[in-house]
Amino acid sequence: MAVGDITEREERPAMVRFEKRPIEDKQASREAGQIIYKDVDFVLVTPPYSKDLFEHKVTVWFDNVEKNVRSGRTHPEWRDYWHRCYENWKKGEETPLDGTSVKNWSAITPAQCKTLLTANILTIEALAMANDEGTRRLGMGGVDLKNKARAYVQAAKDTGPLVMENAALKKQVSQHEATIDNLSEKMEILGQRLEAMKGLPLAEVDKPIGHSIGITDILDESAAVYDVKPAALPEKTPAEQYEVKFGKKPHHLMKEATILKRLSE
Numbered sequence: 001m002a003v004g005d006i007t008e009r010e011e012r013p014a015m016v017r018f019e020k021r022p023i024e025d026k027q028a029s030r031e032a033g034q035i036i037y038k039d040v041d042f043v044l045v046t047p048p049y050s051k052d053l054f055e056h057k058v059t060v061w062f063d064n065v066e067k068n069v070r071s072g073r074t075h076p077e078w079r080d081y082w083h084r085c086y087e088n089w090k091k092g093e094e095t096p097l098d099g100t101s102v103k104n105w106s107a108i109t110p111a112q113c114k115t116l117l118t119a120n121i122l123t124i125e126a127l128a129m130a131n132d133e134g135t136r137r138l139g140m141g142g143v144d145l146k147n148k149a150r151a152y153v154q155a156a157k158d159t160g161p162l163v164m165e166n167a168a169l170k171k172q173v174s175q176h177e178a179t180i181d182n183l184s185e186k187m188e189i190l191g192q193r194l195e196a197m198k199g200l201p202l203a204e205v206d207k208p209i210g211h212s213i214g215i216t217d218i219l220d221e222s223a224a225v226y227d228v229k230p231a232a233l234p235e236k237t238p239a240e241q242y243e244v245k246f247g248k249k250p251h252h253l254m255k256e257a258t259i260l261k262r263l264s265e
Helices: 026-032 058-071 076-090 110-118 124-128 132-136 142-199 238-246 256-264
Strands: 015-024 037-046 054-057
Touching (some): 054 058, 058 076, 124 142, 132 142, 238 256
Antiparallel strands (some): 015 037, 037 054
16 A cells, blocks of 8 residues: 555544643632632643644543543543543653654654654654644645655554564464474383383284284183184194294293184184
8 A cells, every 4th residue: 555545534532731730719819818829730632633722621621521421422542541641740750642652763853853742743643644734834844754654654554464463473383382392202201111111021022014912812712712623733732833833932921722823823
């Protein structure tokens, strides 16, 4: 999307500043017989994309804001934002900005930054959406500054989804790496167990392929099940016959019925 395609203005909260002013306390003045002043908090409100400035007593203004929230004319988030601004001001802290401060913008010079602050344009987003009057207040370089701000905002919109996608991919890679590490650990443990089993008696059985030891090899089954006729066997013992036929002694866990079955195969 081209820079000039940014034509719609986003809804933004009004910019607010607060200050304390001495106001005559009429009741106290009447009682004292002289003018007595008291400090009253005021809010200075600048609507978005406007040069206008409205001043109100803080208490009265917040009452009106609350009414506007109930009637749906003001976003509740804006009301909360203005309350945070007021609380920060009372604590002597800076007002939180709705956007990126021009003070942190490396694309402008210190003089341009001061010009923007003097014009009450505090964020890059506000500059990008400034009206013609706001741009004129910035002088001859106002249009260039506004175009830079638009480019900055558009770049943020274009790269935002990519940043989110990159973060999601990094999370997936991290999960996959954890799974691989877990499998590697299990494989290592399995290898250690197989190495330890080399010294066990079962490891001495070296049968040809297709003659692995199974559960039936160590069960005490009857020779009659496999229709083996002892009378037809030579006078040698089944173990001796097994050694002659297969070239090695049968496993010591083999039952005689199992040996007879193997001899009859």
